Amino acid sequence: MAAVRVEEVLAAAEEQEAEKRRSVTVEKELELEFDLGNLLAVDRNPPPAAGLRGAGPRREALLRALARDNAQLLVARLWELPAERAGGAGGPLVARLPEPAFRLPREKPPPRPRPPTRWEQFARLKGIRRRKRTSLVWDEQAKEWRRRWGYRRAGGDPARAWLAEVPEGADPQEDQFARLRREKRERVARNELNRLRNLARAHRAGTAAPAAPLHPTGHQSREELGRVARVARVSTASLGRFQPRLPKEPAEPPSRSGGRKRRFEPLLGNLAAERSRQLELLRDMGSKRPVLDITRAVNKQLRQEEAEAAAAKGKKQSQRGKRGRRQQRAGRSAKKSGARRQQQQQRPVGSGTGGGGGKRKKA
Amino acid sequence: MLIKGGNANLTVTEVLKDIYAVKKPFAVLYKKKNITRPFEDQTSLEFFSKKSDCSLFLFGSHNKKRPNNLIIGRMFDYHVLDMIELGIEKFVSLKDVKNSKCPEGTKPMLIFAGDMFDVNEEYRRLKSLLIDFFRGPSVPNIRLAGLECVLHFTAVDGKIYMRSYKVLLKKSGCKIPRIELEEMGPSLDLVMRRTHLASDDLYKLSLKQPKALKVCTLESMLLPDLSVNQSKSLSINYCISDQSLLLFRPNEISGATALLG
Numbered sequence: 001m002a003a004v005r006v007e008e009v010l011a012a013a014e015e016q017e018a019e020k021r022r023s024v025t026v027e028k029e030l031e032l033e034f035d036l037g038n039l040l041a042v043d044r045n046p047p048p049a050a051g052l053r054g055a056g057p058r059r060e061a062l063l064r065a066l067a068r069d070n071a072q073l074l075v076a077r078l079w080e081l082p083a084e085r086a087g088g089a090g091g092p093l094v095a096r097l098p099e100p101a102f103r104l105p106r107e108k109p110p111p112r113p114r115p116p117t118r119w120e121q122f123a124r125l126k127g128i129r130r131r132k133r134t135s136l137v138w139d140e141q142a143k144e145w146r147r148r149w150g151y152r153r154a155g156g157d158p159a160r161a162w163l164a165e166v167p168e169g170a171d172p173q174e175d176q177f178a179r180l181r182r183e184k185r186e187r188v189a190r191n192e193l194n195r196l197r198n199l200a201r202a203h204r205a206g207t208a209a210p211a212a213p214l215h216p217t218g219h220q221s222r223e224e225l226g227r228v229a230r231v232a233r234v235s236t237a238s239l240g241r242f243q244p245r246l247p248k249e250p251a252e253p254p255s256r257s258g259g260r261k262r263r264f265e266p267l268l269g270n271l272a273a274e275r276s277r278q279l280e281l282l283r284d285m286g287s288k289r290p291v292l293d294i295t296r297a298v299n300k301q302l303r304q305e306e307a308e309a310a311a312a313k314g315k316k317q318s319q320r321g322k323r324g325r326r327q328q329r330a331g332r333s334a335k336k337s338g339a340r341r342q343q344q345q346q347r348p349v350g351s352g353t354g355g356g357g358g359k360r361k362k363a
Numbered sequence: 364m365l366i367k368g369g370n371a372n373l374t375v376t377e378v379l380k381d382i383y384a385v386k387k388p389f390a391v392l393y394k395k396k397n398i399t400r401p402f403e404d405q406t407s408l409e410f411f412s413k414k415s416d417c418s419l420f421l422f423g424s425h426n427k428k429r430p431n432n433l434i435i436g437r438m439f440d441y442h443v444l445d446m447i448e449l450g451i452e453k454f455v456s457l458k459d460v461k462n463s464k465c466p467e468g469t470k471p472m473l474i475f476a477g478d479m480f481d482v483n484e485e486y487r488r489l490k491s492l493l494i495d496f497f498r499g500p501s502v503p504n505i506r507l508a509g510l511e512c513v514l515h516f517t518a519v520d521g522k523i524y525m526r527s528y529k530v531l532l533k534k535s536g537c538k539i540p541r542i543e544l545e546e547m548g549p550s551l552d553l554v555m556r557r558t559h560l561a562s563d564d565l566y567k568l569s570l571k572q573p574k575a576l577k578v579c580t581l582e583s584m585l586l587p588d589l590s591v592n593q594s595k596s597l598s599i600n601y602c603i604s605d606q607s608l609l610l611f612r613p614n615e616i617s618g619a620t621a622l623l624g
Contacts, residue, residue, distance in 0.1 A: 019536065021537055024537065038473065038498050039471070039510075040473045040498070041472070041474045042474075042481075043474065043475065043476040047517055053520060064528070066476055066515070066517065067526060067544055070474045071513050071530065072541070075510065075539065078507065078510065092507075092508055093507045093508065097502065102494060103570055104494065105437070105444060105495075106569055107439065108418075108440050108441075109439075109569075109571075110573035216568065
């Protein structure tokens with residue numbers, strides 16, 4: 001009898017608990033995902049699309065019910081976190097949040113590690129490791145534990161030292177106190193100098209490093225991208241030879257510098273080639289015709305100037321907008337005639353010095 | 364930073380002002396209109412970001428082709444990382460809802476509902492952007508009674524509904540309070556228009572964290588357990604020793620090998 005009654009009592013208690021919890025439990029098909037560090041909850045269940053399609057208060061009510069359910073689940077999770085009373089027993093209940101789990105991109109790239117200082121390099125070479133010193137030292141005179149340095153240090157105040165031993169082989173007339181002060185000043189100055197030197201070295205290394213960034217930055221020019229692609233191709237185990245290629249890429253891998261290295265002929269090589277080269281040089285020096293073709297040079301220069309002007313105009317257009325475009329349209333015709341006038345001027349000059357009027361590639 | 368475009372109408376201006384009110388101490392609202400198009404030319408946005416040292420921005424504009432336009436975006440290293448253009452279909456302002464509001468600077472709870480936020484890549488980036496925008500500063504502790512603001516985003520039928528509610532904690536029988544919500548604050552119905560998302564490489568680069576912030580795993584704290592065999596040779600077994608030994612660095616054991624050897 002007693003056993004049955006105990007069971008009944010337990011069952012009744014459980015039912016009561018369930019009743020209480022009913023007001024705070026929410027039924028969901030899929031569990032929500034929580035990121036309590038950000039106070040974030042993500043609900044993967046597809047919302048009832050039919051109810052939300054019609055506009056008006058019904059949609060608002062549905063959204064509100066959905067929000068209430070999700071908020072209830074999130075708050076239940078937050079209340080389960082370890083909490084404590086801040087500021088004594090009567091203070092507000094404060095929960096400790098975990099680290100935010102959702103990965104968000106940074107605002108700025110992470111700082112570069114600074115290069116090791118001269119001492120750090122030496123220590124790494126020799127295998128010297130840092131020994132942690134105790135902060136308190138036993139002072140025999142005062143018979144207590146005192147700081148290693150600072151207020152009330154172990155050896156007594158150095159400013160009040162009344163005795164300074166004269167070391168062997170020192171001038172007896174020399175002022176030892178002055179010597180000690182001077183040496184301290186020198187030590188401080190030397191440390192400061194080394195610290196500034198380390199800073200300067202780190203700063204120099206930091207500014208020199210991003211000369212050739214191979215990471216995508218989102219604003220790289222065509223040449224930079226070409227260079228990066230070339231370097232990437234050569235940076236494999238086979239140095240760019242035996243790897244899948246694009247259809248139009250050459251089989252020979254490109255050189256890493258892009259063909260910029262100067263190559264010199266060996267000193268004592270092909271004597272016949274050297275002879276022919278020297279004779280050709282003499283022939284060119286003796287001939288009447290000039291080696292530089294003036295018309296071609298002038299055309300090249302004009303083409304370059306036109307390309308620069310077009311690039312500048314394109315930039316200005318995007319900056320100025322409508323007003324600028326109207327002005328530009330009026331100004332463009334003026335520019336065209338101006339260029340033509342320039343060409344007419346250049347041509348007689350060119351034909352005068354060069355041999356025959358060169359045809360312009362651009363009419 | 365909240366910027367107005369060349370022809371920003373009343374709706375868009377009201378939206379910007381309301382969001383500024385929600386994000387009060389951590390936002391800057393520019394009063395003058397700026398005639399730029401963020402999707403074509405991003406230099407003026409980057410200039411503003413450098414000047415105000417803000418990486419998140421909200422740009423509002425209005426024209427016939429894109430009425431009530433809102434561009435939400437973020438920067439990495441003062442260059443535009445992601446930009447998403449949203450159209451405002453319906454807007455209910457803070458003033459129109461006559462309920463009590465939350466105090467300034469409260470950290471809101473964010474809830475995202477709808478499977479679109481995981482399936483679609485653009486929606487995923489939008490979710491990340493919205494979290495970044497609205498989450499507020501990261502704090503280690505939070506006062507449980509001070510959880511007053513909830514921002515609820517639902518993605519349904521190609522539309523995104525943003526609603527803000529004030530939380531009322533009611534008594535329930537047990538420790539966890541029962542939540543009742545009261546509509547407060549701005550509510551927006553948004554439609555996604557154009558997007559300008561960063562490439563995967565750039566996005567991965569921006570996610571990189573410095574080593575100091577990485578959590579130390581137990582494997583990196585493993586240290587060798589030295590034992591001398593019968594044949595007088597040292598064999599090293601790795602094992603997880605008791606807690607105090609985790610403080611020692613593995614290098615220091617090499618001194619012990621010299622002693623034993």
